[in-house]
Each structure stands twice: as structure tokens, then as C-alpha cells.
Amino acid sequence: MRSPKPYAPHAPLHPLIAKELAEIASGLALWTMLLLVCPLVGFSFIQAVSLYGEASVAAQQSPVLATSLSPLDGILVPTFGAFYVAVTLLFPFVAIRALGQEKEAGALRLLVQLPYRSLTLVFAKLVAVLAAWSLASIPALSALAIWAVVGGHLAASETLNLLFGHLLYGLLVGAIALFAAAISDSSATAAIIALAVTIGSWVLDFTLAGHSGPSAWLAQLSLTQTLRSFEQGLFSTGLVLGIAAVICGLAALASVWLRPGTLPQVKLVRSVPCVLATVAVLAIASQVGKSVDVAEDRRNSFAPADQQVLATLRLPLVVTVNLVPEDPRYVDLQRNVLAKLERAMPNVSVVLASRGRDFADKSPDNSYGEIEYDYGNRSDMSRSTSPREILPLLYALASARPPTSSSGTDYPGYPLIASADVAWLWFLGGLPLLIALGWLWSLRPPSIPASFSEGGLS
């Protein structure tokens, strides 16, 4: 046989990944997105710094006001919020290109004949999508650098946590786009499908926010929910596991639908295990309640001394809430007390006694607003949503000794009066110029060994 080497079932991965990276960099979609992200992120960042500075003027006179000034809320979340909008609306086009163009040009029929599994092909494309996301995040990362340069404070844990959340979100959008490209005949159709999911998520989020029952469950499926915990300074193991499961599930489905030559009915049958496995992991993830408060101001936790005492309360605590979920008091209670209790105590369950009741329902109910706490065989009731009143109540129920002091752990806050207006030069000048240079660099012809250029047919 002519072939110097027999067919090898496994080929090296690096040429495939290098090809995918070069493919995604050679398209205009990525560079266009990068150019659009610059002013978008720049405007959000400069605006955020300005508002933060205005709030800091009063805060510098009052240490109490200063404690409410957190760069996570004031700078990081708005800056990355603009990046989130770009990833939601523009990134699908970049990710779809990783597969859509090969399908349209017919190159996919060559690609699937190479000695790689379909899943490996999708994995390589996801790596390229990840690289594209990394490039697209440069404007937002540079905004953080500028914030540090003007004297702003960045807490490593909450910053990295937020970045990780956006990374997961970017991969999720990329995986949706790849799956859409895998099931569509054209990139245009894939874009419609991907945007229907991402923009549909927004609609879901806005229309069902604050609802209870099935609507609340449906709202939880919104893509925007994936970022919420990270923006609040929480690292939730269950959430990370759930997002990872969906990304892997979509990648597996894309690999099932990628290969030509398989009947749609067969693809449907092969999709079932992928969907079932994803749902199973999601179910497990929803039961994983472990989350870590990585916010520097520990907004998601009680004071460390309280946390220590609460962790020793091993008996089940049942909290019966006579409020509807749409009630702002319930939102306060959930954020200030219940969520913190669930993280601090080993065994907490919350019962909504008003489930099914409408917030607009004005029928008299004297018990509405009551929150009952059952610990062991003792119980007490309160209408407060403040931990200052509820924690002593719990300590009394558990006959636990309240902590004496939580001094030395207070969050000081980071007021800063600064202007980042000069950053416009970066976001509208320097960075776009670098992006344009990067684009030109990607256009350069490859270096061709001299031996390739000799002889040949006329």
C-alpha cells in the first residue's frame, strides 16, 4: 500500500485545536464583537466610577455610609453587566461560526472523516469558543485594571468569583450556539435559535420575576439566573455543577447532531440519554446546597461569631413563613435571614404557609406576616425580617449563649472619589487600535517552507 502509516483511530489533538482557534480568529464576527464591546464596557465602567464617586462624597463624611460602598456592587457588576449584554446578544454569532461555516461550506464532511470522535470535534470547538470569550473579556478586564490604577479596591475572591460566573455564562451561551449550529442547516437559522434562547431568557426573567409556584420554577430556568449568585458574592457548588452539566449536555447533544449520515430518528434516540443524564445531574445539583460567601463584606453571612454559634445548632429548624413570595418583606427576610441561616445551620427548612395566595388578595388574615420558628420542641413567632431580632430569638429557642461581640470584623467600605473619564481614550482609542492590529495580525499569510514551493504541475 502507498500509505506510509496505517489509519490511526486517534489523531493528535493539537492540530484540531489550532485549526479551530485559527478558524474563529479568521472570521470578522469575533473582531466586530470585540470592537463593539469596547465602547459598551467603557461607557458602563466610566458611568459606574462616576456614580461611585458621587456616593463616596457623602460616605467619606460618615463611616456608616462608607460600609455600604462595595466595589463589587458599584463597579464590578455594572462593568461586567455590559459584557454580559454583549455575550448574550453578540457572542452567539461568534460561537455559531465555529461550526456553521464548516457546515455551509461543506468542510464538515471532510472534518467528520478525520480520526476524531464527534465529541472531540465539539470539544475543540468549545475550546475555540472559550478562547474567543477570553478575548472578548479583555475590555472588561482592562476596566478592572484601570479601576485599580485610579486607586480603587478589588477583593480577589469576589472578583475571581464574578469572573468565573461570567466564564460559565459565556461557555453556556457558546454551548447553546454550537448546539443550535449542529441542528441547523444554516448559520442564520442557528442564530435565530440561539438568540431565541438567550433573549427568551430575558423575557422569562422579566415577566416571571417575583412570581411563585410554577412561574418561579420556570423563572429559575432563565440564563440570567446563572449570574445572579456570582454577582451577590456567592460561590454556589450546586449552581456551578448545574451549569457545567448543561454545558456538557449541550456539547454531547451537538456531537450527536453533528455527524451527517445518521437519520434524524436515530439522532433523536441517541439524544435521549444525553438529556436524561443532564436532567439527572441537574436534579442532583439542585440538592447541593453548599455555597460559600466570597463577598468581602460577607453580605451573605451573619457575623463570624454568630456563624460559629449557629453552626453548633444541630437540631432541625423549621421556619414557617406567612408571606407570599411577591411580598417585599419576604424578599427581605429571604435575603437577610433565611438564605444566611441555610448556609450557617446544618438543618434548616423553610415552609411557605401562604403558597397559592395572591399578593393582591386583601382578605383579612391576622396571621399574615407572621414567621414561626420551630427548633427542637420549642417554637416562637416574629414579624421581623431583621437578623438583629431573629438571631436572639433563635439563640433563646436553642438555649444557646449569644456571642458577646463581633468587633474587628466589620467591613470598612471603600469609598473613592475618582474620575475615569480619561479611560475613554483607552476604550475608544487604544483598545480598538490594538484589536485592529490583532485582526491584521490574524490576516498574515503563513510561513511556507521552501521545500513546499518547488516544482509541480503547470
Added chain:
Amino acid sequence: MMASTAVRDASSPVLLRVANLAKHYDRDPAIVDVSFSLVPGEVLGIVGPNGAGKTTLLETLAGLLAADSGTVVWQGQQLPPHRRKEALFYLPDGVRPYRDRFAADVISFFASVYRRSEGDVAATITCVGLAPALNKRVRALSKGYNRRLLLAVGLLTPHDVLLMDEPFDGFDLRQTRAIVQVVRDEAARGRTFVLAIHQLADAERVCDRFILLAGGQVRGIGTLAQLRAQTGSPGGSMEEIFLALT
């Protein structure tokens, strides 16, 4: 060049046997019970007019289209569609792989995947005459150079059987003769080719054996001499034989 020197005799071991391959699009039959076999080093031409089912036959054979029925046996063992890529490599017609990349990038990619040495790559480029187009983007290649690029990709694969759809489309007479020589040289080294060709003159130049396909059905299989005998026209050209059988 006539290919009779390379024709394998009947005792050559069968490399690939295709039996009763069939494919329908909705209710229209695209190929109907196609059966044939391949021996190592031969060039088999699937000849027929446009719409005869040549591309469908190649894509079904390569496992890129789901067949309704039929079997493919490789060296005595059944080869299911998902494993066809282990034995066969198919070069489709009308494909411009990686339009925004340079031709050299495409060659380098396939060479790296199959761990080809720089010498192998250089020889392949020289062999198909791709050197002048290496630093051009694929979308800017002429039809002929795009064909050469695809042929180079095919030659870089280690597969024993190459399936090529309209390999001479886009070439002028001189270029066609040169590419025919490339295919013949490869076949002489043991590689087997299945070529879908609608130009009968090109088929006659390059192929050892022919499958005459019309309306998705096989109308004749054999060497030119066998087909002449079948039609009773001893000096008949491929064109005359085709008209007689279809």
C-alpha cells in the same frame, strides 16, 4: 493514458465489496441495489449523467448519507457506516474547505492530523502542482486550484481507498492529463480510487473499470473491453457503450 496496464486480474484479493446499496429521497429512488467490488490499486469510475446517483452512491458509501439498505464489507468484515472513515476517505465536489484560511494552512492541518512529514507534504504539493496557490486564501482559489487542494488533502490521508466526486471538474485538458497521471501513479503504488465522473472521455483516460449508472441503477460494470463485449461493439468508445447500455 489508457489504464489497462493497471487492471488487476480476477484473482486479486477483494478489498471492498458493496452489496445491494440503496437510498431513496422521500419516494424517489436515488440508487437502487448497487453492488460492486474493489481490488487494491484499481481506479474504478462511476460514470453517468447528472442526476444518475453518482454523488449519492459515494456519500452513502462513505457513510455520510444514511443508506436505506445494503452492506459494505471491508477485507471480509462488515463495515458499518460509522467505521467507514477507517477505510475510505471521500472528497466531495464543490467544497471549499476553510474559505478564510490559506491553502497552506489547510494542507498543514491535514498533514498534522495524519502526522505526515514535511517531505511527504512537499512531495504531495509538488505532485498536484499546488505550490503557486499556497499563500492564497481558499476563497480566492480558482476552481482548478481548489480541486488540486482537495486532491492534495486526499493524498495526504493514509486511507487505502479514496472516493472522489468529479475530480477533473475545473481542469483544462492539459491539467486533466496531469492529474490523471497523478491518480495513475498513486494507483500504481497501491491506492484504490473510486471516481464519480460525468465526462466520459476523462473516465476513459483514467479508469481501469467502470460502473455505468443511470437513474440510480447500475447498467453495466466492467473494463472497457468487457463493456464492449457486453454491448457487442468491439471498437466502441465509452460514449457509444454508455448510449447502448443506458
